[in-house]
Amino acid sequence: MKKEELEIRFKELSNILLDELNDDGFWSGKLSSSALGVAVAVTALHFHNASIHQKEIKKGLEWLSLHQNGDGGYGDTPESPANISTSLLSYAALNLYAENNPEVKATQQKLADYLFTQNVDVRSDQVAQVILNHYQKDYTFSVPILTMCALCGIPGDDGFKHIPQLPFELALLPRRFYRLLNLSVVSYAIPALIAVGIVVFRKKKTNGLTRSIRAKAEKKALKILEQLLPESGGFLEAIPLTAFVALSLINAGLRDSVIVDKGIAFLKRTQRNDGSWPIDIDLSTWVTTLSIKALGERKNEVLPERQQKRIVNHLLSVQNKTIHPFNGTSPGGWGWTNFSGSVPDCDDTPGAILALLMLAPHHTIREEMLAGGEWLLQLQNNDGGFPTFSRGWGKLPFDQSCADLSGHCLLALAKLLDAYNSDLNAKQKKQYLTAINKAMAYLKKNQKENGSWLPLWFGNQHSKNHENPVYGTARVLTYLLKTKVVLKDEPVLLKKIEEMNSAGKNFLLNVQNIDGSWGGDSGIKGSIEETALAIAALSDVKWTAEIEKGFNWLNNYYQKNGLKKAPIGLYFASLWYDEKLYPLTAYLEAISLTSFRKEIIKS
Structure with missing residues (x-):
């Protein structure tokens, strides 16, 4: 040249x-639109109030239908090959509406076929093991994925049975001790550690001393989460993280929390005209x-x-x-x-x-x-x-x-x-x-x-x-x-x-x-x-x-x-x-x- x-x-x-x-x-x-972001945001809006957020949910579901890969799966960007994590979360979101919406049902069936080619049977407890094996000891993403799946009825009524408990009570310790702890999530995922940890705790059948400790830690952990909440309502300005926190707290019986109010407002504000969301603003x-x-x-x-x-x-x-x-x-x-x-x-x-x-x-x-x-x-x-x-x-x-x-x-x-x-x-x-x-x-x-x-x-x-x-x-x-x-x-x-x-x-x-x-x-x-x-x-x-x-x-x-x-x-x-x-x-x-x-x- x-x-x-x-x-x-x-x-x-x-x-x-x-x-x-x-x-x-x-x-x-401008960041790429994200099927994962759409799936988790739609799910959070659904659990908050499906009627009030009907327009945003409909646009999100339509975007998923229009941007499904040829093999039936979803990648992280519209240009990405399909992967199990994004596809599974999309399947879970679609599951909320598949029964009464033929178009959503058709999209979900193609997605189920893709997941089956990846040795993932959405009707089996094996789902949890596949995700946990993929992310190994890092629960930053695996536990939120499995939690959302369980809340959406994947694989069945007892989806929390195989989900590891996130130790949200550790968030109560002074920050200077965090680096000394063998935490199962990365430093920027403390909001997920708390919110997802609480909903797993409330939904999972466990007994013993740790349950008593966690029950006492809940209120203080939520206070810490509120202190981490930015004015915008978006944790890290990230759509998936904010949506995971919101849908977890809602299903833990904390729908009226200021964290949920601001998080849902953030999700509604950041949806794009085509119905999609990016992963960060x-x-x-x-x-x-x-x-x-x-x-x-x-x-x-x-x-x-x-x-x-x-x-x-x-x-x-x-x-x-x-x-x-x-x-x-x-x-x-x-x-x-x-x-x-x-x-x-x-x-x-x-x-x-x-x-x-x-x-x-x-x-x-x-x-x-x-x-x-x-x-x-x-x-x-x-x-x-x-x-x-x-x-x-x-x-x-x-x-x-x-x-x-x-x-x-x-x-x-x-x-x-x-x-x-x-x-x-x-x-x-x-x-x-x-x-x-x-x-x-x-x-x-x-x-x-x-x-x-x-x-x-x-x-x-x-x-x-x-x-x-x-x-x-x-x-x-x-x-x-x-x-x-x-x-x-x-x-x-x-x-x-x-x-x-x-x-x-x-x-x-x-x-x-x-x-x-x-x-x-x-x-x-x-x-x-x-x-x-x-x-x-x-x-x-x-x-x-x-x-x-x-x-x-x-x-x-x-x-x-x-x-x-x-x-x-x-x-x-x-x-x-x-x-x-x-x-x-x-x-x-x-x-x-x-x-x-x-x-x-x-x-």
């Missing part, structure tokens, strides 16, 4: 990005910072100064200013959206820090930036890596340190140290350097033998174990590339970076497809997101032929398919999603990072 053609594409994509700005001057993006902070990252050093060509100031003001306005009630972290972090259910995390916080350092004079945002840096320092795990929400929770996968977040935090800390070196005292500088060294050691230790890194919140539905080493490696390499520039006076760290970079780049080059694209791993069909991010990660290498092949594939694919989204995102308990702005920002980042290299693109 010629340089002139690439410049035309950059301007074209930049204009699309500008058109995606919302009325408030930042990006909201949006990822506005994340896609806004991705957009700034995508433009890079070329931001001034695209964004007028007035617009840059609007983005700065918006990002500063959504920085957390208090101890957060959900994960107990200090002020200074950022969550993924501007809505109140957002929780500060270790990907959006470095993303916001890096975007703000690009957009604003450093002295004007000093206080906010150093608060963000302090927030990151406090979240670093003992292994040197960074988790998503809570330090020290390492029992289940989504609470562990991970490479892509650690690389992102590493870059943010390095940039902060560089930007505010003269403002930091000797102790603070040592803290930053210690954290940077520990993060570097973590990345080195967790780089695979083939040079790759695995991400936590992204995957590929077609690769082994649904992992995405291309995404993980591409992100970490890009962070290291930028960190190397900042740490130019640290020879020991630079040597470590070079060693990791060399192995990582070799991995990406070895898994490039023959057509020039990249998928999640070797031999996996390419996507715009994975191909563009791989190109960005290789933007400083000498292998120009491979990069050119990648750009040629992007060009051909874009001309045929436009900015087609790939379901590479992972959310709440491994739910897949796609995001409208992911292919756009990735493509722009690839161009902006390589456009200054004349030898890459034919002139």
Whole structure:
């Protein structure tokens, strides 16, 4: 692809990005509709008041009928292959209306046929074992799935018999003890632990001392749940989590709870015109910072100064200013959206820090930036890596340190140290350097033998174990590339970076497809997101032929398919999603990072 053609594409994509700005001057993006979200939301509305919510329920059921896969099952996105979890929840929701609605009955029968091909008999107690085997010791999603099934009459009148009891009474302990407990749910699922735990407790026939303890713990646990409730009514702004909480409390006899009132209002407010729901309201902070990252050093060509100031003001306005009630972290972090259910995390916080350092004079945002840096320092795990929400929770996968977040935090800390070196005292500088060294050691230790890194919140539905080493490696390499520039006076760290970079780049080059694209791993069909991010990660290498092949594939694919989204995102308990702005920002980042290299693109 010629340089002139690439410049035309950059301007074209930049204009699309500008058109995606919302009325408030930042990006909201659009998450894919979710069959799982629809199923759980419809069920919550049904149990709350099927008559009052008749219109919303009807639209949701119609969406399910229209978006059933050819094999009869449902995937997490309309572009996803069917899976047992989403299909089973959809079957349960349809079961509430199948008896009196022929269209719903027909949809449910196709779904039952699909589940039977997956060795799931919806009339048998075997349903519970299939789900529990799939999720193993992690009850974050398995117990809510089985609870909703039982409430909807799946597999029969005694569906709670095989459902494990969630220990909701543990939520009464001080938060500092959570990391020491062998909790069966991840840190961000405490609302489900409480609400689902209570309804299972009330519905399941058990005796003994633990039952007496749980009976006494109920009232206090509900008080804690109410304290976690955001103003919006949506826990984590997530439709499935909020709906699971609401339908559980309703069936536990707590329909008049403020948690249910606000949760149901949230579900009604977030239903789309076509009857569907996404899994979360949006990822506005994340896609806004991705957009700034995508433009890079070329931001001034695209964004007028007035617009840059609007983005700065918006990002500063959504920085957390208090101890957060959900994960107990200090002020200074950022969550993924501007809505109140957002929780500060270790990907959006470095993303916001890096975007703000690009957009604003450093002295004007000093206080906010150093608060963000302090927030990151406090979240670093003992292994040197960074988790998503809570330090020290390492029992289940989504609470562990991970490479892509650690690389992102590493870059943010390095940039902060560089930007505010003269403002930091000797102790603070040592803290930053210690954290940077520990993060570097973590990345080195967790780089695979083939040079790759695995991400936590992204995957590929077609690769082994649904992992995405291309995404993980591409992100970490890009962070290291930028960190190397900042740490130019640290020879020991630079040597470590070079060693990791060399192995990582070799991995990406070895898994490039023959057509020039990249998928999640070797031999996996390419996507715009994975191909563009791989190109960005290789933007400083000498292998120009491979990069050119990648750009040629992007060009051909874009001309045929436009900015087609790939379901590479992972959310709440491994739910897949796609995001409208992911292919756009990735493509722009690839161009902006390589456009200054004349030898890459034919002139």
